[in-house]
Amino acid sequence: MQDLLNIQNLDISFPSDNGPEQVVKGFNLTLQPGQIIGIVGESGSGKSVSVLSLTRLISNAICRADNMSFTSEKGIELDLLNSDDADLETIRGNEISYIFQEPMTALHPLFTCGQQVVEAIVQHQSINKTKAKKKALDLLIEMQLPEPERLYKRYPHQLSGGQRQRVMIAIALANNPSILIADEPTTALDSVLQKALTQHMVESCKKRNTGLVLISHDLQLVKDFTDEIIVMYKGDIIETGSTAQVVNNPQSVYTKSLLQCQPKFTNRSTVLPTIHELADYVDGEFVAKPFNNHSFTFQKIDDAAYIEVQNISKSFPNGKTVTKALTDVSFDIHKGETLGLIGESGCGKSTLSKIIIQLLEADSGRITFQGKPANSDRKAFAKKVQMIFQDPYASLNPAMKVGDIISEPIRVHKLAQGKQAIKEKVHALLIEVGLREKDYAKYPHEFSGGQRQRVSIARALAVEPDLIICDESVSALDISVQAQILNLFNQLKVNRQLTYLFISHDLNVVSYICDRIVVMQEGKVVELSDTESLVENPKEAYTKKLLQA
Amino acid sequence: MIRFILKKIAYAILILFSVASVVFWLFSFSFPNPEDILVTDRTDEATLNAIKAELKLDQPKGEQYVAFLNDLSIVSIYAKDRVVESSHSVLFNAGSKQVVIKTPYLRRSFQTGQPTKTILADAFLGTLVLALAAMVFASIFGLFFGVLSSVKQGSWIDRGLLFVSTLGISVPSFFSAIIFSFIFGHLWGGWTGLNVVGSLYEIDPFAGKQLALHNILLPAFALGIRPLSIITQLTRNAMLDALSKDYIRTAIAKGLNRKQVYFKHALKSALNPVMTSVSGWFASLLAGAFFVEKIFNWKGIGSITIHALETSDLPIIMGSIVFIAFIFVFINFVVDILYTVLDPRIRLSA
Numbered sequence: 001m002q003d004l005l006n007i008q009n010l011d012i013s014f015p016s017d018n019g020p021e022q023v024v025k026g027f028n029l030t031l032q033p034g035q036i037i038g039i040v041g042e043s044g045s046g047k048s049v050s051v052l053s054l055t056r057l058i059s060n061a062i063c064r065a066d067n068m069s070f071t072s073e074k075g076i077e078l079d080l081l082n083s084d085d086a087d088l089e090t091i092r093g094n095e096i097s098y099i100f101q102e103p104m105t106a107l108h109p110l111f112t113c114g115q116q117v118v119e120a121i122v123q124h125q126s127i128n129k130t131k132a133k134k135k136a137l138d139l140l141i142e143m144q145l146p147e148p149e150r151l152y153k154r155y156p157h158q159l160s161g162g163q164r165q166r167v168m169i170a171i172a173l174a175n176n177p178s179i180l181i182a183d184e185p186t187t188a189l190d191s192v193l194q195k196a197l198t199q200h201m202v203e204s205c206k207k208r209n210t211g212l213v214l215i216s217h218d219l220q221l222v223k224d225f226t227d228e229i230i231v232m233y234k235g236d237i238i239e240t241g242s243t244a245q246v247v248n249n250p251q252s253v254y255t256k257s258l259l260q261c262q263p264k265f266t267n268r269s270t271v272l273p274t275i276h277e278l279a280d281y282v283d284g285e286f287v288a289k290p291f292n293n294h295s296f297t298f299q300k301i302d303d304a305a306y307i308e309v310q311n312i313s314k315s316f317p318n319g320k321t322v323t324k325a326l327t328d329v330s331f332d333i334h335k336g337e338t339l340g341l342i343g344e345s346g347c348g349k350s351t352l353s354k355i356i357i358q359l360l361e362a363d364s365g366r367i368t369f370q371g372k373p374a375n376s377d378r379k380a381f382a383k384k385v386q387m388i389f390q391d392p393y394a395s396l397n398p399a400m401k402v403g404d405i406i407s408e409p410i411r412v413h414k415l416a417q418g419k420q421a422i423k424e425k426v427h428a429l430l431i432e433v434g435l436r437e438k439d440y441a442k443y444p445h446e447f448s449g450g451q452r453q454r455v456s457i458a459r460a461l462a463v464e465p466d467l468i469i470c471d472e473s474v475s476a477l478d479i480s481v482q483a484q485i486l487n488l489f490n491q492l493k494v495n496r497q498l499t500y501l502f503i504s505h506d507l508n509v510v511s512y513i514c515d516r517i518v519v520m521q522e523g524k525v526v527e528l529s530d531t532e533s534l535v536e537n538p539k540e541a542y543t544k545k546l547l548q549a
Numbered sequence: 550m551i552r553f554i555l556k557k558i559a560y561a562i563l564i565l566f567s568v569a570s571v572v573f574w575l576f577s578f579s580f581p582n583p584e585d586i587l588v589t590d591r592t593d594e595a596t597l598n599a600i601k602a603e604l605k606l607d608q609p610k611g612e613q614y615v616a617f618l619n620d621l622s623i624v625s626i627y628a629k630d631r632v633v634e635s636s637h638s639v640l641f642n643a644g645s646k647q648v649v650i651k652t653p654y655l656r657r658s659f660q661t662g663q664p665t666k667t668i669l670a671d672a673f674l675g676t677l678v679l680a681l682a683a684m685v686f687a688s689i690f691g692l693f694f695g696v697l698s699s700v701k702q703g704s705w706i707d708r709g710l711l712f713v714s715t716l717g718i719s720v721p722s723f724f725s726a727i728i729f730s731f732i733f734g735h736l737w738g739g740w741t742g743l744n745v746v747g748s749l750y751e752i753d754p755f756a757g758k759q760l761a762l763h764n765i766l767l768p769a770f771a772l773g774i775r776p777l778s779i780i781t782q783l784t785r786n787a788m789l790d791a792l793s794k795d796y797i798r799t800a801i802a803k804g805l806n807r808k809q810v811y812f813k814h815a816l817k818s819a820l821n822p823v824m825t826s827v828s829g830w831f832a833s834l835l836a837g838a839f840f841v842e843k844i845f846n847w848k849g850i851g852s853i854t855i856h857a858l859e860t861s862d863l864p865i866i867m868g869s870i871v872f873i874a875f876i877f878v879f880i881n882f883v884v885d886i887l888y889t890v891l892d893p894r895i896r897l898s899a
Contacts, residue, residue: 057802085807093804100802105795109894110817120803155893171803 002071004178004211005031005054010065012046012053012235020062024050024235031179031211033073036202038222038243039215040258041232042478043449047215050232051181054080055092070095072178073209094124097172099201101184103164107156113140113167114152120174139170144200161345162193169201173208180205181213186221190345190505192546198225217478219258220508223247231255236284253279253286261483263512265535269490270295272483272512296490298336299497301515305332306499307356307374307385307467311365314351325351326523328365335466338493338500340514340531342507342546348523349503353469356501357387383413386460390472392452396444402455403440406430409462429458432495434488450481457488467499474509486513507546511535519543550889557885561878566618568874572867573617577610580863604656620654621871655868660860665868668853673872675749676842676849680834682769687776688827694777695784695823700811702789710781717778723840726771730844733767743767746846768845772838776830783826787819794818821892824884832880836873 012024024046031037041047053061054068068081072095078087100106107116117136121127127135140148143166156164165185172180182201186194198214202225205212216222222229222243229246231239231254239252250256257278271294279286314326326348333339341349354360356367358375367374374381389395396405406426409415416422427437433454444452453473460468470489474482490513492498504510510517517534519527519542527540538544584597584606601607605616619625626646637651655665698710733741747764791797792815800814835850842851850869857865889895 055802057798089804089806091804092802098799098802100795100799102795106799108796108800108814108818110892112893119805123804157894168799171799 002073003030003032004071004073005029006067006069006071007054008065008067010050010063010068012049012064013062014060015062022235027237028240029213029230031213033178033211034206034209035228036205036212036214036226038226038229039213039232040217040219040222040229042217042480044234045232046235047232048183051213051215052098052183054181055088055096056080056085057092057098070179090124093120093172093177094175095177096179096181097175097177099165099168099172099180099182099185101187103161103168103188106168107164109156112153112155113159117167117170117174120171124175136170136174139174140167142204143167143170145170161189162197165189165197166200169204173204173210176208177210179211179213181215183215184217185214187216187218191507192344194221195224219247219479220262231258233281233286238286253288256288257286258479261479262508263483263486264508265511265531268512268531269298271490272487274483274487275480296494298490298494301337302335304334305368306335306370307333308368309333309352309356309365310368312352312355312362312367313364314348314355314360314362324523326355326362329520329523329525330365331518331525331528333467333499333501335499336497337515338489338502338513340510340517341501341503341520342505342510342517343520344505347520349520350471352520353387353471353501353503357382357385357469379413383463384465385467385469386463386465387469387471388453388456388460388473390475392449392456392476393444396452396455398444400443401440402430402435402442402444402447405444405455406458406462409459413463415463425462426458429461432461432492433458434484448481450477450485453477453485454488457485457492461492461496464496465498467501469501469503471503472505473502475504475506482509489513519546553889554886557882561882564878565871565874569618569621569871570614572870573614576863576867577613580861582606620656623653624648624650653871655871656864658857658865659862660865665864668865669850669868669872672848672850672853675847676835676838676851678749679765679768679772679838679842679847679849680831682765683772683834683838684776684827684831686769687773687780687830691777691780692784692823694781695819696788696811696816698781698785699788699792707785710785714778714781717774718782720774721840722771722775722838723844725774726768726841726844729767729771746844748846748848750848764845764847768838768841768847771845772834772841776827776834779830780823780826784819784823787822788815791815791818821888824887824891828880828884828887832877835876835880 007027007029010024010027011022012027013020013022015021027046027050029037029050039047039051049058049061052058053063054070063081065081068079070078070080070091076095078091080088107113111119114133114136117139118129118132121132121135122129125132137148137152140151145151145163145166151159151163151167156167159167169185180201185201186197189197198221202212204210214222214226219229223246226243229239229241229243230237231246231252233254238254239246239250241251245251246255247259250259254275257273257275260273260278261275263272273291273293277289278291279288309329309331312326312329313324315322315324317323329348329352331339341352343349351360355362356374358367358378358381369381369384396402400408403423403426406429407422410422410425416425423440426440430437430439435451435454435458439447439455444455447455456473457468474485477485486509489500493500500513502510502514511531511534514531516528516530518525519534519540521542527534527538527543529539534543535547538547584601584604598607605613608616619627624640626643626648628645629642629647637649640648640650642648652666655669657664658668661668694710694714698707701707730746734743734746738744743766744764747761749761749764750758751761751764752758788811792811797810797814800810805814838849839851839855841847842849843855846852850873854866854869856862857869
């Protein structure tokens, strides 16, 4: 069969002040009609750059290749490297389509969903408006969107993340392209949606005999759908092979390490290896090194409840109607445990965490703290209960130095007197979370995502709390970095006798780190039990569905 | 949507009420005896008392305040024979009083005895035409230069436009007005055919009142320079901001060409901040361009207000302040409605 794409030895570099900076080295890819290839790698591995530059979507990238050609099924041939903008415009969205990571920002906010699909159709097909409208509507129906006629006239902000991504797929497939490139299409969605949406996308491509390139940092997701997998690291292809071979019998040390980093129920309370503990990266090659498997020893969990959540209900006015966010939610948190809170987005997890730390007031029910109402002494409560948020990029003030961010709570709660004492305390905290003393004077933008989350942890630890609420704190991180942060959480739990309320949509992470798990659905507690029985013997249908995802 | 509009109208009324109150008390303290302004050497006691009675100056300040608000209000209560506005319709009678619906009554000029409203309406036409001309000029060229600048980002065109527009922002309008008037009206007046000063209408000794549209060129240009410069820079920044968004990449990935990406996708998002600026400028120009109107002797709200200040013509001053407040409130109201049309995301949160 004729290859749709044939890329041989592609190098990509970006201009910088110190000359061109190479981000992709010797990238190869061949794709046939109907074939599904996965590209897996951490952030900065060059996986997105290599495919986005196929149609020159990254304007300042400098490409060089031995061969970079596209041949459509109809026999149209194009040298992607040397073609001009006009040629590429006829290919983009017509023969090679894209789906991007962020459904929240990838659609134009001022056009209706229908208009955006129609625009893609009329750009490449010479048909009249009525026919294009009909076609767009058919696509929305095919994407299994609810009430397609109504949705056609709605704006992106009125849709959920999953729905927006389905509209995005409709746009991408509007002209029955030869190739669909999906760049982390489901990363921003929660796990139940991830699988269903990827499944739907794969089926739609199969139906059209469209070749699919699926890019993700999540090997677990990709392995279920692809024929072939390419593993990348820092611009190099580390491993290529059939999916079965890469997952079951990985040849490269890096791929093996990546699989070992994955937190899951079976390796709970062990220290997760990180890639750099499993292998050294020398001259573009990974060399395995011995890793000593060991476990954490945690202190005993208190019998008495530290925090009691009692019959909490909360609703929000929504125009004329009222949306019930929480209905009669009750559970206890014991000192020394890690309690997991799991559910899909919109199930009320975040609302509940805000009510617990008193950022929101419940309509009814109460929170007690060591037997007393939590709102009786807010300052004492704030000193004992701290929160770490999901997005390490947005939750740190970009205008403040890291040292000032961490020392602010120390000054507010008067935990140390004098400049020198405060500085020493911050230094100790930085060391404790795995940063360096000299990071004191840096600004948040100088750190990577994982390092920023360490800063957030140091900020939370500054007041010496008993309980830390982690709201999706590792969701935005690469698998290896996620392992590091999870290890840090467990190490701090051992050293400081901490208690965690761990909120996440990722069952792998929750079942790795938690002692007990609360499953929430539509603002209600569906199931609450210890991790073993929940994973091995789930009682509720909803929990089973979550476990399968 | 209707609730949103009603809410905005309620706010508008509240703001106008506050402005009217502040204006009344401010002037009643700074001019405790306004009748003194009217008194000349020949005025006798009887005339003075008649004037006082007409303006209710013989009554306590509190009652003067109520009468002032009653005059301003659209729905007001008057004794049957004392309705101030000739064109009114009676809603219902209540004993010797009647509740009427009328246009706001702004009293009469101390100097000419003409109704304030007539004077303001006359002047407003001049201001409106001038403001419209200045803003149309500034918006069209500002958008054009802004888009050009963003498309050619970093080129000499972009840098040149940035330099010139920064200069334009820094030059005060009274300065540029004098320069333009001097150069184009005086030095090159014979060649350009423009006057140093002049209004929308000229009184010709033979032909009477005549439209003199050429007189608008210089003041409109002088007034438009700053908004033009600001709109240019704002459009440029809003375009660059829009072009960096993810949905622009989506548009390119759809296969749209550069023109479609710039004008259909980026410009649509960029228009919102630009409209805020345009409407703000338009509102403040409608309030009268005091210096420019004065320098070009253009008859408008600004020049008659300055004249009223020089002659302590209280009803005109107070009337024009309330009128200017009304213009601001009205423009903001229209812009709020326009926003919901331009940006669907605002519709829900309103």
